[in-house]
Amino acid sequence: MKEWRAEKLMPGALIPLGGTARWYKTGSWRSEHPVWNEETCKQCLICWIYCPDGAIKVKEGKVIGIDYDYCKGCGICEVECPPEAIKMAEGGEPDG
Amino acid sequence: MAKITGKIVAITGNAAVAQGMRQINPDVVAAYPITPQTDIAEEFATFVADGLVDTEYIAVESEHSAMSACLGAAAAGARVMTATSSQGLALMWEILYIASGMRFPIVMTNVNRCLSAPINIHCDHSDSMGARDSGWIQIYSESAQEAYDNIIQAVRIGEDEKVRLPVMVNMDGFIVSHSIERVELLEDESVKNFVGEYKPSFSLLDVEHPVTFGPFDGLGGFYFEHKLAQIEAMERSREVILRIGREFGALSGREYGFFEKYRLDDAEVAVIVLNSAAGTSKHTVDMMRREGHPVGVLKLRIFRPFPTRELCEALRHLRAVAVLDRATSPGTTGPLFGEVKAALYDLGKRPLVVNFIYGLGGREFKPEHIRCAFEALLEISKKGKVEKPLDYLGLKEVEVIS
Amino acid sequence: MSIKELSLREERFTSGHRLCAGCGATIVVRQVLMATEKPVVVCCPTGCLEVSTTIYPSTAWGVPYIHNAFENAAATLSGAESAYRVLMRRGKIDKKDIRFAVFGGDGGTYDIGLQALSGVLERGHRLVYVCYDNQAYMNCLSTSCLIMTENGLKRITEVKEGDKIHAFDQKTHQLVLRRCTGVFDNGIREVYEVETLHHSIKATANHPFLVLKRNGRGRRNTFVWKTLAEIKVGDEVVVLKNLHGGKPFKFNFRKTEKGDYKVNRVNEINIPEYSSPDLMKYLGIYVGDGWVRTEKKETGFALPKNSKARKTLVNLHSKIFGSKIRSDDAYVYVDSVNLARFIGCLGFGQGAKNKKIPGWVFTLPKEEKENFVRGLMLSDGYKIGGSFRYVSASGELLRTLRLLLQTTGFRVGKIHWQKKKKGIENKYFDTEKIKNIRLAGCEPTLDLRVEDEHNFIADGIVVHNTGIQRSSATPLGAWTTTSPVGKVIPGKTQNRKDLTACVAAHNIPYVAQASPSHWRDLVTKAEKAFNAQGPAFLNILAPCPRGWRYPTNQTIRMARLAVETCFWPLYEVENGNWRLTHKPREKKPLVEWLKPQGRFKHLFKPENQHVIEEFQTKVDEDWNSLLKRCQIE
Structure with a gap:
């Protein structure tokens, strides 16, 4: 099943794998992008718990960055971040 | 129990x-x-x-x-x-x-x-x-x-x-x-x-x-x-x-197929039925056979998938067939009739087909009703044409304001 | 449970789902699922969460998932839960501690799915029913759309809040300027292209278009909004006419050649590729006094000898077509199969009573349109004083002529005899039949909100901002597309159904109301729900930027304000005991929650002040009765 593709139709139209939505990158929806400041971040993880798209990268309990593959640029993280360590910047793509 | x-x-x-x-x-x-x-x-x-x-x-x-x-x-x-x-x-x-x-x-x-x-x-x-x-x-x-x-x-x-x-x-x-x-x-x-x-x-x-x-x-x-x-x-x-x-x-010891044929192979006319009406039909066939009429029954068991090919084979030798529908579709014929008639279309020489609606709302279905259908079929067989393609069996004689 | 510990758990709802940016429902799903580490089987009724998370072949569910229909998620999952118990009992599956959860929207829970939910609660299946309550049935235009604004055409992406946009006044059928009150990003969606004779527009399947509904002989035609998915080829949609000068029309005509089927001899004739002022004048004369008989390969004009019209026609004919003409005292004939076929296919209609002006004429440059009218006047018109009169046996011709004259800048009087009124008749709008609808692929989409008139003109076609329909969870006074704000009714006139209390009345082990803004409270409640020895119900507020009309970054703030104004109190009913789980330090006035939401905008007009007061009173009453239930003084 690991090599399953959409064109291989299963009986009853089922999707034989979980979480295949990861194949679909929603990052191009953005018109603004969040910029995370590691220096000012207090690692409260508030951005992570409020992100509708699971686009805050967390490793071993710590924020390590933004997943620009999936972030749709809603801006909730900027509004909710207590130390204001996330700022929305113009344009869909982060610099560099 | x-x-x-x-x-x-x-x-x-x-x-x-x-x-x-x-x-x-x-x-x-x-x-x-x-x-x-x-x-x-x-x-x-x-x-x-x-x-x-x-x-x-x-x-x-x-x-x-x-x-x-x-x-x-x-x-x-x-x-x-x-x-x-x-x-x-x-x-x-x-x-x-x-x-x-x-x-x-x-x-x-x-x-x-x-x-x-x-x-x-x-x-x-x-x-x-x-x-x-x-x-x-x-x-x-x-x-x-x-x-x-x-x-x-x-x-x-x-x-x-x-x-x-x-x-x-x-x-x-x-x-x-x-x-x-x-x-x-x-x-x-x-x-x-x-x-x-x-x-x-x-x-x-x-x-x-x-x-x-x-x-x-x-x-x-x-x-x-x-x-x-x-x-x-x-x-x-x-x-x-x-x-x-x-x-x-x-x-x-009870084998099943798509349908059951009852005195059908040597019949000239036959009825097609679903469910319990088959019993009444078989009984009537026995009575009418004793009177010398070449009548038979096909009891359809499998309606989906519809056994088109097999049904055609079983019916092709007949002169006339009556499809008995215990359901109606206002504006057209009974549903089983439509399917049987469509199935027979591909036969070069095919029996004449007529539709009887019977037993709606549990209306009794008696041997005299099926006899009516067979008599109509024998008439069709003799004349070689269908004059009344759709008829009803067992209606009460009442005034109906529609 | 600390947030850090939660973050170490596996994400079972994956990124890459197609819900809107800033969607509250997805935050709810993530927070609920992180409350347990046990395996969970999920069922969603039909709704925005279901559709956007399982667009084949992509599924955002990292857990086993089933969708059946709209009204039966609870019943469906009760079947799975029963199967789980029996299959374990029978030893057909390994012993596993599996949990079951429904994520249903308010439509699928409060309304159509209520019976199945009630059945499941009564039967006592061990499952958690989560209602993500976004308070309406939620449902856009491609970013390539051109919008008619005060300053000419703009790409939809360039339209900003406050810009003036041309809209269609549904009562007077006139072109009006309205302020744009919001631009909404709807993400990348499948986009369809709708083509009419002169227009084409790209939009998503749920985008509404204004469609002419012909009500039959003797009845007035009306307009209805239909979504793209509902419209079909042949439907007549309202389109904007060309206000500015058009372009010459390119004819798509293939000449019959010698040797073609049944053709032995063809008279040589030039057929123009594009329309021109001369040709339009010629055609004007034709519409007035001409006929074609394709079967006889003949075009004829009833123009008497020595008339001015005949002279003009003969000159134009030789100039444009360059072929011979045959004539007698009363008539002029052209024997050419190609001319007859050419004129025949232009759409002017056959026979004096059925003549009309086809749509393409409206798209021509001003000069060509004027020449067409001149030709027409030359044939059948007559002059009285300073004005022209035109008489025709064809009502349709008169009506289309009037429209043509209006859009060309002539002043036109009334038509004195009319057969039947068409659905629409003015200089700005017309209806055009839809020629084709096709999938154009996936594109980013935006939607605009327009004050008063909830429609705007995109690529020349009148479209509506998309549907947000009322449910029994919609609050009092809220605007939705099915509880519109009108002159006499200010939005939804009924209060919300208190579903949480309805469910609590089933006396199930655990019922709670939660909000994603108060995540710790929510996760704790979800944990309790998963551990309940029987049915559990969570009613969770899920703010929706599109439906509630607020910017996408305000989702959590909207949820928090709902709690702080006591519109959405946080409480639980555990084995019959009501307990308030969060009491706002200071109860904020309701207006603080209403004000930022576009769906309540109309309530801030002076005449609707009473609705806000009523709403506040209702919230206060509910809050006080909840405090009593929770035995808080």
């Missing part, structure tokens, strides 16, 4: 189906009572209460939920059964298509009853005929014995890997469901072995391998192709139905 094993009993059609379900001992039954199916729901609940089965019985709050719960249970990999009738089947309507579209081999007994209005609890085939395009295999039963035999075969047919489609077993409300008949029950063990274990391909409970059942097809999706897959599964079911019918014959 005591455990019944491999013996001849006198029980109603509903009781026979309940016995079949007891012997199958499905994983889940979700049902809601409705006249004339109620006895099945009640009797099976009694089996559960008495520990004769260890089925999970869901006493749902509606038929819509009955079919929905069956679907959820089937997705979880369970062998699932239910039973309904009339308005209940109509309420399930939406989920019938989903069950077949998602390819779950749910087995359901439908006790044929007409659809309101006016509200009437008696037999006709409006309910199952209305569901004929829902992608379910449809089997019709003349008697309690056949209903019992069909329910057991239905499990194997639906669950066959080549098929994986839901199956609806029909029998006539009251006429069969509530009449006590002689029924030969198989040994419990024989039924258990015959139906075997159900091995689903995917299950909701396989949490290590999560799957998504029922995704949104999108607007540029594969709906059409999935429907084709379903159509092909229905085509493959033909061979499976015949194979299971033979296997069941070897087990019980």
Whole structure:
């Protein structure tokens, strides 16, 4: 099943794998992008718990960055971040 | 109720189906009572209460939920059964298509009853005929014995890997469901072995391998192709139905095919019927044969998939055929008639075909009615043409303000 | 449970789902699922969460998932839960501690799915029913759309809040300027292209278009909004006429050649490729006094000898077509199969009573349109004083001529005899039949909100901002597309159904109301729900930027304000005991929650002040009765 593709139709139209939505990158929806400041971040993880798209990268309990593959640029993280360590910047793509 | 094993009993059609379900001992039954199916729901609940089965019985709050719960249970990999009738089947309507579209081999007994209005609890085939395009295999039963035999075969047919489609077993409300008949029950063990274990391909409970059942097809999706897959599964079911019918014959001495021919091969004219009307028709054929009339009966058992080729072979030698419909479709002919006539079209030399609607709302269907049909057929055969393509049998003489 | 510990758990709802940016429902799903580490089987009824998370072949569910239909999620999952119990009992599956959860929207829970939910609660299945309550049935235009604004055409992406946009006044059928009150990003969606004779527009399947509904003989035609999915080829949609000068029309005509089927001899004739002022004048004369008989390969004009019209026609003919003409005292004939076929296919209609002006004429440059009218006047018109009169046996011709004259800048009097009124008749709008609808692929989409008139003109076609339909969870006074704000009714006139209390009345082990803004409270409640020995119900507020009309970054703030104004109190009913789980330090006035939401905007007009007061009173009453239930003084 690991090599399953959409064109291989299963009986009853089922999707034989979980979480295949990861194949679909929603990052191009953005018109603004969040910029995370590691220096000012207090690692409260508030951005992570409020992100509708699971686009805050967390490793071993710590924020390590933004997943620009999936972030749709809603801006909730900027509004909710207590130390204001996330700022929305113009344009869909982060610099560099 | 005591455990019944491999013996001849006198029980109603509903009781026979309940016995079949007891012997199958499905994983889940979700049902809601409705006249004339109620006895099945009640009797099976009694089996559960008495520990004769260890089925999970869901006493749902509606038929819509009955079919929905069956679907959820089937997705979880369970062998699932239910039973309904009339308005209940109509309420399930939406989920019938989903069950077949998602390819779950749910087995359901439908006790044929007409659809309101006016509200009437008696037999006709409006309910199952209305569901004929829902992608379910449809089997019709003349008697309690056949209903019992069909329910057991239905499990194997639906669950066959080549098929994986839901199956609806029909029998006539009251006429069969509530009449006590002689029924030969198989040994419990024989039924258990015959139906075997159900091995689903995917299950909701396989949490290590999560799957998504029922995704949104999108607007540029594969709906059409999935429907084709379903159509092909229905085509493959033909061979499976015949194979299971033979296997069941070897087990019980009662072999089943797509239909039963009664004094048909040497007949000149014949009627085609579904369900219990076959009994009355056979009786009348015997009487009329004694009077020297070349009459016969074809009792159709499998309505979906429709056995076009085999039906043509069985009917091609006849001069005239009457299709008896216990359902109507205002604005056109009876549903069975339309299909039979269409099937015969491809024959170069074909019998003349005429439609009789009978027995709506449980109106009695007597030998004199079937005699009327045969006499009309003999007349058509003599004249070589049909003058009245659609007629009604057994109407009361009353003033009708329409 | 600390947030850090939660973050170490596996994400079971994956990124890459197609819900809107800033969607509250997805935050709810993530927070609920992180409350347990046990395997969970999920069922969703039909709704935005279901559709956007399982667009084949992609599924955002990392857990086993099933969707059956709209009204039966509870019943469906009760079947799976029953199967789980029996299959374990029978030893058909390994012993596993599986949990079951429904995520249903308010439509699938409060309304159509209520019966199945009630059945499940009564039967006592061990499952958690989560209602993500976004308070309406939620449902856009491609970013390539051109919008008619005060300052000419703009790409939809360039339209900003406050810009003036041309809209269609549904009462007077006139072109009006309205302020744009919001631009909404709807993400990347499948986009369809709708083509009419002169227009084409790209939009998503749920986008509404204004469609002419013909009500039959003697009845007035009306307009209805239909979504793209509902419209079909042949439907007549309202389109904007060309206000500015058009382009010459390119004819798509293939000449019959000698040797073609049944053709032995063809008179040589030039057929123009494009329309021109001369040709239009010629055609004007034709519409007035001409006929074609294709079967006789003949074009004829009833123009008497020595008339001015005949002279003009003969000159134009030789100039444009360059072929011979045959004539007698009363008539002029052209024997040419190609001319007859050419004129025949232009759409001017056959026979004096059925003549009309086809749509393409409206798209021509001003000069060509004027020349067409001149030709027409030359044939059948006559002059009285300073004005022209035109008489025709064809009502349709008169009506189309009037429209043509209006859009060309002539002043036109009334038509004195009319057969039947068409659905629309003015200089700005017309209806055009839809020629084609096709999938154009996936594109980013935006939607605009327009004050008063909830429609605007995109690529020349009148479209509506998309549907947000009322449910029994919609609050009092809220605007939705099915509880519109009108002159006499200010939005939804009924209060919300208190579903949480309805469910609590089933006396199930655990019922709670939660909000994603108060995540710790929510996760704790979800944990309790998963551990309940029977049915559990969570009613969770899920703010929806599109439906509630607020910017996408305000989702959590909206949820928090709902709690702080006591519109959405946080409480639980555990084995019959009501307990308030969060009491706002200071109860904020309701207006603080209403004000930022576009759906309540109309309530801030002076005449609707009473609705806000009523709403506040209702919230206060509910809050006080909840405090009593929770035995708080």
